[in-house]
Amino acid sequence: MRTQTRTLIAGAVALCLASGIVGGLLGAWWAPGDQPAAVAQTATGCDVTDVAGRVFPSLVTIQVAGAEGSGLGSGSVLDREGNILTNDHVISSAAAGGRITVDFARGAAGVPATVVGRDPSTDLAVLRVAPGGATLTPIAAGDSSALVIGQPVVAAGSPLGLSSTITAGVVSALNRYVDVGQGGQPSALVNAVQTDAAINPGNSGGPLVDCSGRQVGVNSAGAQVPGGGGGSIGLNFAIPMDFARSVAAQLISTGKVTHPSIGVLAVTVTDEMARATGLPRGALIDQALPGMGAARAGLREGDVLIDVGGKPVDSVDEMLVAVRAHSPGQSVQVTYVRDGKKQSAPIPVSAL
Structure with missing residues (x-):
């Protein structure tokens, strides 16, 4: 099964993919002088006033x-x-x-x-x-792998420099790959959360939270219509918190990030996809990159990874975290399903 949404497991190589959105519509807002303010809304099933009280500290x-x-x-x-x-x-x-x-x-x-x-x-x-x-109040960490389409979420930040601004909406899609590289600098939002909660310039880097005020994403980019101009058009993207936490932990520990890779492009097999296709929950390989670990171990397009290094994986987020627990040069034991049958293989981990 193929899809326009591809996720680079290494997270270090930019691919020019549209992520299921009409080509040319995506434009990431980069200038740190981020802009338009938004007004707090009410998301169905979410007490935004309570969320604001939990997040603002x-x-x-x-x-x-x-x-x-x-x-x-x-x-x-x-x-x-x-x-x-x-x-x-x-x-x-x-x-x-x-x-x-x-x-x-x-x-x-x-x-x-x-x-x-x-x-x-x-x-x-x-x-x-x-x-x-300053008084330091750590934000509560949420589980981005548990997000579902239609779930209410709240974005917090300082659009146009207007601090303590929140906007509310829902998770409108999952598993987006958004190429946000500028010039010669490759950069990508890996397995991004798509939301219609307004994310305008200035929100960049702020938390996307669930109805309990737990951070499930890092607000990062918004789509713009061709020609630019205007504020949020309801297509906005956040980096999943599970992945962001793993990167942050490396930065805090060593000041840099090594990107272990098993060399696959993959998408999450959601519950809906599993019901429609009969595939198990996991990470569906869309492409095994030639010459890298998975391809060398015999994995191929259509295989579904369900366990990496002894850790069950239900999503690409979970696979990314599992792969990142290994160092380049090591091998990781992977269990996958091909044509309805479980198989396993050791896969060399590379560095990107």
């Missing part, structure tokens, strides 16, 4: 100034050590010696921040403020 506005210009974005507090998760494109103009400050939605303003680490290929970055410089 963990929400920050990020101000940057560097040789390439100045602007702003959003972020969320990860822990009490002062680590803050955001998009790489929010802080990239100041990463090489500029000034970065953080305003807490419910706390101190103008707090100096330093770059812990960046991963431009996945558009994620971690900043750090001194623990004594």
